[in-house]
Amino acid sequence: MRTSDEELMMKCRNGDMSAFELLVMRYKDLITNFIYRSISDYHRAEDLAQETFLRVFRSAARYEPKCRFKNWLYLIATNLCRNEIRDRKRRNTAYLDDLIPENEDASYLELMQDVSQLPDEVYEKKERQIIIQQTIDRLPENQRLALLLVSYQNLRYDEIAEVLECSVSAVKSLIHRARQNMKTLLIEVGIGESSHAKV
Amino acid sequence: MLKCENVHPQLSAYVDREMPLWTIRLIQWHLKRCSSCAYEAMRIRQTDKILHQLDSVKTSDNFLPDLMRRAAAITVIEREQISAIRRILRRLESSFAWLRYSFRTRMRPYAVVASLALIASVVSLTLYQPRLPLPANDALTLAQTPSEKQALLVEFEIVPINQFSKPHLSSNRRTSPFIPTDQGKEK
Numbered sequence: 572m573r574t575s576d577e578e579l580m581m582k583c584r585n586g587d588m589s590a591f592e593l594l595v596m597r598y599k600d601l602i603t604n605f606i607y608r609s610i611s612d613y614h615r616a617e618d619l620a621q622e623t624f625l626r627v628f629r630s631a632a633r634y635e636p637k638c639r640f641k642n643w644l645y646l647i648a649t650n651l652c653r654n655e656i657r658d659r660k661r662r663n664t665a666y667l668d669d670l671i672p673e674n675e676d677a678s679y680l681e682l683m684q685d686v687s688q689l690p691d692e693v694y695e696k697k698e699r700q701i702i703i704q705q706t707i708d709r710l711p712e713n714q715r716l717a718l719l720l721v722s723y724q725n726l727r728y729d730e731i732a733e734v735l736e737c738s739v740s741a742v743k744s745l746i747h748r749a750r751q752n753m754k755t756l757l758i759e760v761g762i763g764e765s766s767h768a769k770v
Numbered sequence: 771m772l773k774c775e776n777v778h779p780q781l782s783a784y785v786d787r788e789m790p791l792w793t794i795r796l797i798q799w800h801l802k803r804c805s806s807c808a809y810e811a812m813r814i815r816q817t818d819k820i821l822h823q824l825d826s827v828k829t830s831d832n833f834l835p836d837l838m839r840r841a842a843a844i845t846v847i848e849r850e851q852i853s854a855i856r857r858i859l860r861r862l863e864s865s866f867a868w869l870r871y872s873f874r875t876r877m878r879p880y881a882v883v884a885s886l887a888l889i890a891s892v893v894s895l896t897l898y899q900p901r902l903p904l905p906a907n908d909a910l911t912l913a914q915t916p917s918e919k920q921a922l923l924v925e926f927e928i929v930p931i932n933q934f935s936k937p938h939l940s941s942n943r944r945t946s947p948f949i950p951t952d953q954g955k956e957k
């Protein structure tokens with residue numbers, strides 16, 4: 572029988588390193604993917620994923636099993652993502668600022684250089700993926716995080732509410748607005764059909 | 771009968787099955803009859819499909835060993851420190867709980883008087899400030915316009931030093947050999 576995350580965390584609280592390792596194995600890819608989708612930088616995403624687990628380890632002594640481990644883990648990762656997004660905004664880097672399109676183009680070209688040697692089919696797929704990721708980046712912070720948590724991490728609305736520290740109705744509205752914005756932005760970049768092609 | 775404007779904001783939650791079953795049935799019933807809302811629901815599913823075209827990433831091979839090494843470096847001492855802080859906080863918390871209890875039951879009037887006295891003493895200490903002598907260059911700092919300042923400075927240049935006698939200086943603190951006063955002007 573699979574040991575629950577909460578049981579592993581209680582073992583980890585008593586200094587059991589193998590329990591911690593097992594938890595990391597369970598969540599490392601999920602957390603790295605989530606952070607990567609939020610900040611669009613793989614290397615930084617790995618760093619922040621490591622930081623997430625180290626924070627879990629450091630505060631294991633404070634862990635109370637009444638809180639679901641998964642939600643707590645995503646809460647830590649989400650706060651790290653938020654800090655990263657805000658730091659970048661402060662540093663005025665290209666990533667999230669759709670007010671500076673020339674920088675966006677620069678990062679796009681940089682990304683495309685890596686894939687330009689690939690066969691046509693793979694190249695097109697990669698190009699499409701980069702455009703989709705850039706569209707996600709253009710969503711406001713909370714909408715983006717909520718959408719990623721529901722679409723890629725398959726969290727329920729009440730779990731997302733716990734992670735984003737808001738009400739379930741706020742999550743519902745965030746996800747609704749995120750999808751509406753995403754739909755419009757995708758049409759803008761030529762992915763997804765336009766609303767004129769109504770059936 | 772559901773109206774489109776009520777169904778529309780619910781469609782995202784409907785696609786995610788984040789509503790009671792009876793609401794899902796109601797919306798399904800509406801979608802069968804309303805092509806506009808059915809189209810909107812289809813668009814939400816389509817957007818989600820597009821999102822799923824992104825490949826997921828895997829952590830690099832050295833992620834786990836690297837992380838475990840870093841975790842091991844967080845020494846036992848640090849963990850003990852955290853638990854010691856927790857013990858202290860708990861003790862503090864329990865003492866405050868006792869204080870709260872006493873306040874609620876027996877000590878309310880005393881506590882009110884004591885806190886009022888504390889607030890009064892803090893306020894009086896904050897408001898009390900010893901009187902400082904006025905700065906000697908008052909006339910210059912009080913001058914409003916640049917031309918006034920200039921006039922004062924020009925006067926300073928032409929006042930001969932021997933016009934300032936010693937008793938004058940000691941009788942009026944505001945008189946300075948550098949800044950002319952009204953008395954100075956009269957001379």
Ligand SMILES: [Zn+2]
Nearest residue numbers: 774777804807
């Ligand atoms: Zn309708």
